[in-house]
Amino acid sequence: RHPGWPAKLGPLRVPAGVLxxxxxxxxxxxxWSRVRLRDREHLEMWEPTGIGPWPDRNAFWSWPSQWLALRGLARRGQCLPFTITVDGRFAGQITVGNVIRASLRSAWIGYWVSSDIVRGGVATGAVALVTDHVFDFGGLxxxxxxVRPENTPSLRVLGKAGYRQEGLFERYLDVAGGWRDHFCYAITKEETGDGLVSRLVAKGLAERV
Ligand code: ACO
Structure with missing residues (x-):
């Protein structure tokens, strides 16, 4: 068992439903496979370059090995791989990865949301839930x-959730077939006050249920 894992977070009411x-x-x-096969255009340009064609990488039979790898990392305390649900149905993923402990106690966070429920506050709510959780219970x-500078929706998510832009990483990640510049956004525990979820609730962007 590692700090903060496994965990269930929420529920939180956002415009799209109960998150x-x-x-x-x-x-x-x-x-996972049904949504990702359908959502290729919505997802591919923002995701790490994969090996092999999209339909193969996102086929039903490719999930078990991904799930096993994520579970292994989670058991070693290196990753917190979550599924996002809305009204009890699969709605995307949010992952905290590359967890470094000792005197850094830092990690990255990444997410995607099913195209049929975007613009409903789901990603913002999920980022707030997971950020509060890893600071309160994950020892981070x-x-x-x-985020790629072109990814307006994701930049909006981080701004609404309370992350700050710290800089630009040039040719940082191999995404959609090339080395892409990325803005670095970050947040530390001191900045979160009563928590990011409480802040969303206070702003009327989410409601605890
Ligand atoms: N132009 C301008 N603003 C837009 C656009 C657009 N084309 N599309 C959405 N937005 C805004 C929305 O209006 C909303 O802002 P608002 O509340 O001020 O109106 C915001 O972007 C989206 O906020 P949420 O509803 O909380 O987010 P959502 O659940 O729609 O998910 C996400 C956003 C995750 C970026 C989704 O679009 C997605 O899965 N995209 C593809 C994958 C991806 O880019 N993942 C993020 C990679 S970066 C990272 O993981 C750190």
Whole structure:
């Protein structure tokens, strides 16, 4: 057992519905694959370059090995791989990865949301839930999010959740077939006050249920 894992977070009411976050499951395979095969255009340009064609990488049968790898990392305390649900249905993923402890106590956070429920506050709510969780229970002090400057929706998510822009990483990540510049956004525990979820609730962007 590692700090903060496994965990179920939420529920939180956002405009899209009732949002919750829980560990990835082997039985997410069907919905994970169905949504990702349909959402290729929505996702591919923002994701790490993969090996092999999209339909193969996102086929039903490719989930078990991904799930096993994520579960292994989670058991070693290196990753917190969550599924996002809305009204109890699979709605995307949010992952805290590359967890470094000792005197750094930092990690990255990344997410994607099903195209049929975007613009409903889901990613913002999920980022707030997971950020509060890793600071309160995961033993971390800092989270970083790297985003392509062209990714307006994701930049908006981080701004609404309370992350700060710290800089530009040039040719930083191999995304969609090339070395892409990324803005670095970050937040440390000191900045979160009563928590990012409480702040969203105070602003009327989410409601605890
Ligand atoms: N132009 C301008 N603003 C936009 C656009 C657009 N084309 N599309 C959405 N937005 C705004 C929305 O209006 C909303 O802002 P508002 O509340 O001020 O109106 C904001 O972007 C989106 O906020 P949420 O509703 O909380 O986010 P959502 O659940 O829609 O998810 C996400 C956003 C995750 C970026 C989704 O679009 C997605 O999955 N995209 C593809 C994958 C991706 O880019 N993932 C993030 C990679 S970077 C990282 O992981 C750190």
């Amino acid at each position: 919750a976050v829980r560990p990835v499951r082997l039985r997410d395979a069907g919905e 002090h800092r989270l970083e999010a790297t």
